[in-house]
Amino acid sequence: MEEDGMKRTALAPLVLIVSLFFLWGVANNLNDVLIKQFTKAFVLTDLQAGLIQFAFYLGYFLMALPAGLFMRRFGYKAAVVVGLSLYGLGALLFYPAAQIATYGMFLVALFVIASGLGFLETAANPLITVLGDSRKSEQRLNIAQSFNPPGAIAGLLIGKYWILSGIEHSEATLAGMPAAEKAAFYARETQAATGPYVALGLFVLAWAALVALTRFPAAATAQPRNEGEALPWSEALVGLARNKRLIFAVLAQFFYVGAQVGVWSFTIRYAQEATGMGERDAADWVIAALILFMIGRFIGSALMSRVNPARLMAMFALACLALAVVAAFAQGYAGLVALTGISFFMSIMFPTIFAIGVKDLGPYTQTGSSLIIMAIVGGALMPLAMGWVSTVYGSMHLAILVPAVCFGVILAFSLSNARAEEA
Structure with a gap:
């Protein structure tokens, strides 16, 4: 009772x-x-x-x-x-x-x-x-x-x-x-x-x-x-500095959040540059991207019961990388569709990177989690980098190469952990 x-x-x-x-x-x-x-x-x-x-x-x-x-x-x-x-x-x-x-x-x-x-x-x-x-x-x-x-x-x-x-x-x-x-x-x-x-x-x-x-x-x-609070933060940070998987996870999360925020932040600008549509019509493409993101999360979660999560994320990262390259160089609606499609494959990345990063950290789990959350600062820097590329070269299309590089880092992180888990 x-x-x-x-x-x-x-x-x-x-x-x-x-x-x-x-x-x-x-x-x-x-x-x-x-x-x-x-x-x-x-x-x-x-x-x-x-x-x-x-x-x-x-x-x-x-x-x-x-x-x-x-x-x-x-x-x-x-x-x-x-x-x-x-x-x-x-x-x-x-x-x-x-x-x-x-x-x-x-x-x-x-x-x-x-x-x-x-x-x-x-x-x-x-x-x-x-x-x-x-x-x-x-x-x-x-x-x-x-x-x-x-x-x-x-x-x-x-x-x-x-x-x-x-x-x-x-x-x-x-x-x-x-x-x-x-x-x-x-x-x-x-x-x-x-x-x-x-x-x-x-x-x-x-x-x-x-x-x-x-x-x-x-x-x-x-x-x-909980057990994560048994260690002082300073001692936990020293211990975590030797954990290569966590450090790579923090780096991957930094680039992932940067890519996600950058792609969504400039979709309206990209759509207008690519097709000349109005701002309200361009906003619909961001909404479409978020719907794909939500669908991708459900489908990706279901696939994880059959496919190694790190291996699945590697496949999704490769798809994001390919679509970003298409969006950078294709014209018109072809590039816009590619840019929007990236959201489907981004869907599983944040929680998967997080889970891999804190896996088996034991008493370091809480501090490790905080470090991965701090990596969200990638969302502050990558849009600036994209804005710089667009301003200097006069092309929002070329700015999409910034998230393409980010997806390359996530692909490397995914493959590294997939090999380690399957060894």
Whole structure:
């Protein structure tokens, strides 16, 4: 009876925490729309637009270790409340950013949002595992992760219909506009994101209050106790520095997240360059990519019951590499279809790299996990590299060679581990 009561008590917290996977999917993929929107509103180069993802994923990188330390001191639930509070605050900062009409202020707001997401991602995954029967923890976590792609799609739909205006003026048209009309156009485009982000911020803060007021099982509110905490972080880092598989996993995750963020961030720009379509129609291709990503995750997970995960990821990485090369050099819709198809094969990479990296780490597991999460900073740097290539060479097509190199690293990591496991 006591166990049944615990499970009933855990149901409400489980629903609240599972929703987090949806919420950070919304925030992550709204950035793909913001890149296009701010390029128009602030007249940015592709390199300058890449700063959106740089500011965002820098927040993840800088907050991964502090979030882990906070969680060890105050527990999972407290870390979630802090994460949601930062997320909500960052979204509300879009209002003063729009009033000031300064690109840098928007970047600060995105950094604050990402700092909150760093707390959420560090805490939510292990928290799911303690909210209920431990024998079903893996099933709960997989169900929770399945809510991320719908959140990503929701973010893109919000961006498409409530941020992108569909109004795009050529340089010649803008040059011929009266100063007052041009200023009004830029002001409208700058403020377009304010409403959706303020509404999102208020909702997230309300969710934080709901989490704070909801009774959670003791395991979620107490300081986490597991074998990974028996070692000081400094000692764990020294030990992990000698683990070649983990170091390679951190490197592979860095390049994977960089490739994923880069591909999705510039799909709208690529689609417009390749076909001349409008920004709203181009946004549909990002939505299509996310649907393929979700399908690929289910199919890839099913195939893993028959194929070695590292070997399967090697095949998927090779497919991504080939499609990226096609996208870099093909013209028109052929290149766009290839670019969109990459998402199907990217689907299994993040969790597979993570699982391989922390496998058999024993007392080093928690610290190793934090290092792999820190590798998300690849999402800050690769879009900048793509923006630089596009700006210097005047071609978003050639910029796709940056994620092609990333997939080459993932292919090497996959083959290395497949051979080691099959030896």
